[in-house]
Amino acid sequence: MSENEKARDLLRRAQEAVRDDAHTTLRQLVGALVDRGNTGEILSLSRILDAGGPLPGAPRVRVALIGSFTADLLGRVLRVTLRRCGIEAVVDVYGIGQYGSLAADPDSDLYRSDPDFVVLAVHHDELGLPGHSTAPEKDVEAEVRRWRSLWRTLRTNSRARVVHWLFALPDDLVVNALDVRLPGSRYSMAVRVNTMLAEAAGKDVLVVDCDRLAGAAGKLAWFDDRSWRMAKQPFASDVLPLPARETASLIAADLGRAKKCLVLDLDNTLWGGVIGEAGVHGIVLGGDAGEGFVRFQRYVRVLKERGLILAVCSKNNPADAKSPFQEHPDMLLRLSDISCFSASWEPKPEQLRRIAEHLGIGLDSLILVDDDPVERAQVRALLPEVEVIDLPESSWEYVRTVRAHPLLQQAWATEEDAARADSYRARAQAKQYEEESETLEDFYRGLEMSARFAPVDAGTLPRVAQMVVKTNQFNVLSRRHSAAELAELVAGPGALHFTARLRDRFTDHGVVGFFLARTHGDTAEVDSWLLSCRVIGRDLERSMFGVFARQAAATGVRRLVGEYAPTQKNHMVADLYKRLGFGLVREAPDGVTRWQYDLVQQGLPALSPFIEEES
Structure with a gap:
């Protein structure tokens, strides 16, 4: 059916709904026509509505x-x-x-x-x-x-x-x-x-x-x-x-007509694929193929920070449904962001009724985001009070589609919104913390940072490969290993490697750091060390150095060696090794510097005192 034929069909059905006083059907048809955004269709609808009550x-x-x-x-x-x-x-x-x-x-x-x-x-x-x-x-x-x-x-x-x-x-x-x-x-x-x-x-x-x-x-x-x-x-x-x-x-x-709760489907809505079939590391999330889903999650999280309640309504086994929130490195939404998590094989209308009851709000306060047209149609038929958003085929268009919905608008931010959304409030106060802090140390403490350091695995490898290709500023050697090369390097003998995931009082930044070194004899030499520009200036590099030294010492390494190769964009890490206590070994005519840290004489370096290490 062409777009013109769809419009004619919607207008015909709206006319019938006006004639039959089918107000619920008419409300849904008005939504469908207005959301298409065609002036001529809306004016035609205006004439139809004028004929009704x-x-x-x-x-x-x-x-x-x-x-x-x-x-x-x-x-x-x-x-x-x-x-x-x-x-x-x-x-x-x-x-x-x-x-x-x-x-x-x-x-x-x-x-x-x-x-x-x-x-x-x-x-x-x-x-x-x-x-x-x-x-x-x-x-x-x-x-x-x-x-x-x-x-x-x-x-x-x-x-x-x-x-x-x-x-x-x-x-x-x-x-x-x-x-x-x-x-x-x-x-x-x-x-x-x-x-x-x-x-x-x-x-x-x-x-x-x-x-x-x-x-x-x-x-x-x-x-x-x-x-x-x-x-x-x-x-x-x-x-x-x-x-x-x-x-x-x-x-x-x-007038208080905006919806209070955004109810999210999971498979092919928050990530690509079916979690029950693909598993945590098989779903599409992050990287080039799954960046649209990451962007959508980021947008949803901002809605939550501005006071919108988030709920999950999924036909899945509960453990499977929760696993990406707990284990996937590119999952921006956490279980703590979800006020009501419903995953079962019950029909979605039943789950939605339970969500509304659990939250103590009416069904007309819910707005459902779901990729499945059959599920959407069932909810519209059985729970017409629930607003339903039709997602487009491409995840890249999810944000634009949801953002355009007229019942997710905010006239302004209220104190109640700020009280419900700690992350949003903290984000707005970040600059104030920095200005009010008498020292950099006070500012760091105010960030309430924590980091998790974990070996590169199948789940984080795509993210690491993406960072290796795209990170320019905090990148000591700017080696552009491919995903296949990285997989071979981290699996090779003598490889020391980990990712860094940073959380602070503002948000969970996800995987933002990558470190790779190779040992030979009593020496461990840095191959790649990079940080996302989103977290530069947080002292995370000090903790990464501490983790590297700890891993190296556990294998009997006595000396840590690192090099810096200057590029047009990585000048900010020119003195990185010096700041961390390395001694300069040599500087080549092309500006490449070589540095050394003696674990026997200098001891194990401490991690940043401002970042709590997560277990």
Whole structure:
């Protein structure tokens, strides 16, 4: 079935649902059509909905749409996107450019309508900035004050929550490439105005980042000069669903309509393959093939850090389902991140009921992410209260698909969110810890770091191979061994090797370090020593050196030898061996240095006192 045929079928079924008062079916069809993001389809759906009654049990709101352009089409699309969020809305559209006079007059039609939300939809031509400024800070602050004054006027004269559209900035706002470096250019000032307005909004004003949305759509696609000339609409009609959906999702979040719990399937959702068949080391996770799953896990973890509850709903043996969380080196999500873990062979609707009961929340607070269309269809049929996300075939598109869902939006971060998400709170405080620490040692202690050092095995080898190829900064010799070569090296006689996995109070960084040395006689010589740039500056290298020395001494080694080969990017480790107590043996004309550490005379070096070694 072609996309056009799918759309016609969905619209036909929506029309039938309106006729039959099949509200549950209609809700699901509205979701499917709105999520497709096609303006024409949404406008057709708008006409169908107009022929039916209101959504039973839905909150009803009045939205005033005021702005600097013709917004009739936007109003219709916004009403449907609000319906998609379970909100029945009346959207009043006011005339082009009247927002200032409407706001200033306490007796205007705007206030007499008593709106719940006022959407201030303005575009870049409304920026009161000069083409170039010799006093950019003053001009930016004056422009920010102007808009904040308008916010205050709207709030003073009404009970409405203000939703402000930040300015989408077209390319023709830029004179040339120098603008981004000139604080006084109109472009740089406009960027700063957007930033300062977002910061000033606090909890009083909802903010739609139209410049981000325009970037996602492509600014050449977003801005439409012909549309402006003919209809006084500054953007193409094709992109209307983007700002409408963002606006609707913020209103929904403000009304408490956002979902509370993200329920995750496992096989082919958090990793590729079936854990019960492939085993921990056979699933696709990490490396080139599984990077999409890692990115998705990283995104999900951020959602958890921002207060979203995470649950697992999987048809699997419990032990199999949990094993990647416990054993796989590239698994970013841990069992401690999951508030409710359900893995059994019961139907997923039954598992979802148990999850909701266990968490003490309603089924309508759940949103399911599952790759299996059959499972999704069953949940939709038996538990229509549960929101279901259709995952695309490629794991690379998982983040974009889930992020686009309108019921996973946050209007702002609350104290309750911060209390639930220790990692998120700590991440935001990292810079503060550093600034408040009187010494570097105090800062390290504040990180509460722990590390696990383990031999390279089948599970970590793909990650190690990836690091060997890609790591440039902390890499003493920059030897680019292939995966096959690495497997042979670590299995060879006299090989000393391990990976380093670092955790701190912010997050679990996963496998971020690799060390390989080879022994011959009473000497052990470094072959590869590298750290991910994500953890540089954490003193992890000191602990890695300590582990290397401990392993070497256990085999009877008396001397440790290492070399540094300079490249364009690894200057930061030029003095690594010196800092760790090695003595310089020689320096070659090409800059390669050779260093030695005497275990008999100097003794075993200590691991970093700031990183707890995990067993």
